[in-house]
């Protein structure tokens with residue numbers, strides 16, 4: 306295995322994905338470095354979710370190659386649950402299961418463990434995401450938006466995956482809860498050495514937690530780098546995104 310390969314958690318080459326006559330991703334290439342938090346921005350309907358879902362093998366590709374932790378993705382991906390955890394936009398907890406049972410779900414699906422050990426793991430994961438042991442017996446309907454995201458995160462981390470996919474993790478949270486969630490992601494990435502792939506529109510997240518930001522436009526990654534470099538990009542869509550009135554106002558306030 307060469308050194309360059311080892312450096313990347315995810316490698317996407319010349320990826321083409323579409324539906325019917327619509328091409329969504331058009332010869333897209335992207336490398337995600339091990340241990341980084343990469344933020345993905347793009348127009349609404351531009352293909353961010355499609356890219357994420359194709360990487361994790363949920364959407365078939367027309368052509369191109371994808372490698373995750375040096376393993377090609379294609380057909381039925383084996384061992385996926387232990388390679389990545391996913392936090393979908395709505396949290397997507399099972400409403401009829403308690404918090405504890407939700408966090409234990411991937412353990413039950415993938416491992417054979419005693420109930421006692423599973424209970425210990427569930428509590429440890431809940432504490433890791435800033436929840437208390439008392440929260441374990443609650444049902445999803447009894448949780449705030451921020452708590453729901455934290456439980457979903459605990460569930461995503463149940464099997465200790467090296468990669469975490471987050472689909473708009475702060476959407477629907479108030480700015481304080483969103484800031485707390487960003488800080489949690491940063492702490493987990495540092496302490497667990499996670500690679501994080503985050504689709505987000507949240508300028509504060511992009512500025513404060515992402516090591517690099519990738520911009521998706523016209524089905525391709527048109528700019529990638531630290532936020533300060535993206536702000537210098539000459540690409541028309543990237544300029545419009547970061548230098549439009551609304552973004553300018555927020556950036557001004559963040560200074």
Ligand SMILES: Nc1ncnc2c1ncn2[C@@H]1O[C@H](COP(=O)(O)OP(=O)(O)OP(=O)(O)O)[C@@H](O)[C@H]1O
Nearest residue numbers: 323324327329347348349350351352353354355356
């Ligand atoms: N399963 C599907 N079948 C058909 N078309 C789809 C499917 N999934 C996505 N698309 C189309 O692919 C395009 C990209 O959608 P996608 O959800 O990736 O956008 P997005 O960048 O994540 O947008 P948003 O920021 O609004 O969530 C859209 O035109 C969408 O209608």
